[in-house]
Each structure stands twice: as structure tokens, then as C-alpha cells.
Amino acid sequence: MSDLAKSALSVAKTIQQEVPRRSQPPEEGLLPESEQVLAHSLVRSTRGYIEKIVYQINGAYEHGWYDACAVMIRRLVETLIIEAFEKHGIANKIQNNGDFFYLRDLITATLNEPAWNLGRNTKQALPKLKDVGDRSAHSRRFVAHRSDIEKITSDLRIVVQELTYLAGLK
Secondary structure, eight states: OOHHHHHHHHHHHHHHHHHHHHTSOOTTOOOOSOOSSSOGGGTTTSOHHHHHHHHHHHHHHHTTOHHHHHHHHHHHHHHHHHHHHHHTTOGGGGEETTEEOOHHHHHHHHHHOTTSOOOHHHHHHHHHHHHHHHHHHHOSSOOOOHHHHHTTHHHHHHHHHHHHHHTTOO
16 A cells, blocks of 8 residues: 555544544533523522533423423422422431432422422422423323423423522522
8 A cells, every 4th residue: 555545544544533523512511592491590600510400401492302301300390409408407308318309209398398488389380390301201102392391481480490599599
């Protein structure tokens, strides 16, 4: 094989290795282009991982990945409930052998917690958010649609705002 052919082959191998690496999204993901599900201002300057969950909620919605969006909404609710209990020094009320409860029991504990007085709208919204997230995460034949997310955006805003205050994050 000639030197020119070896050189061309070497360049081709380098290109083959570089193209997939360069076409991947950044290691920590991309920022969404909009805030169609939840305004970032509700979680700005709280915790980095909470902000990233909201980015993923909005980004998944933008791309039409509604099940992913619903599951991330579920994760955000779980996270904020845990943050609220930890802030009040009562995380042991939502744990069993050091593991946090599943969302159903987290919501029940949140609704019954005497350390705070949840607003009526939050009390009504929590089960709705859980329902959509559960169907997207656990139902084999359920595939979320845009309308499933649109129906809960107002509830999500109410819950996120109240729980971030209860958690002392705002």
C-alpha cells in the first residue's frame, strides 16, 4: 500500500471515530428552548438537580416525548416532597429502613403532615400529577399525548411553587 493510501486510510479512520463523538449531545444535556410546561423561574437558584429536572420536563415536552415528560414531572414531585420533609427535620416520617416511600405514600404523608397546611389546590393537584406520571411509567399500553401534559400544567405550577416554599428553597 502506498504512503498516500495509508495516509488516506488513517484520515478516514480518524473521521469515523470523530463523527459519532461530535454528533452526540453534551454530557449534561441541552437546555430546552422554551418553558412550555413549567417556568424555570419557579426553581431557579434552588438546587442544580431540581433545575435540571425542570429542563428535562420542558425539553421532553418540546420534542413530543410526553411519557418522558410525565415521568420527569413525577420525579420532580417526589424530589420536592422529600426536600420539604428534610427541611422540617422529619424525613424519617417518609422512610422505611432508610429508603424513601413510593410516591403514593409520599403524597399521603404530605397531605397528612401537621407541620404545614397545604393549600386546597395543592391537595387536589398532587394525586392528578401522580396519576399521569404513574401511567407513563408503569402502564404498558398507555402512551401519553400532549393533552395529558397540558391538562396538568396548572396543577404542576401550584404544587411546585408550594413545595419549593415548604422546602425552604425559595
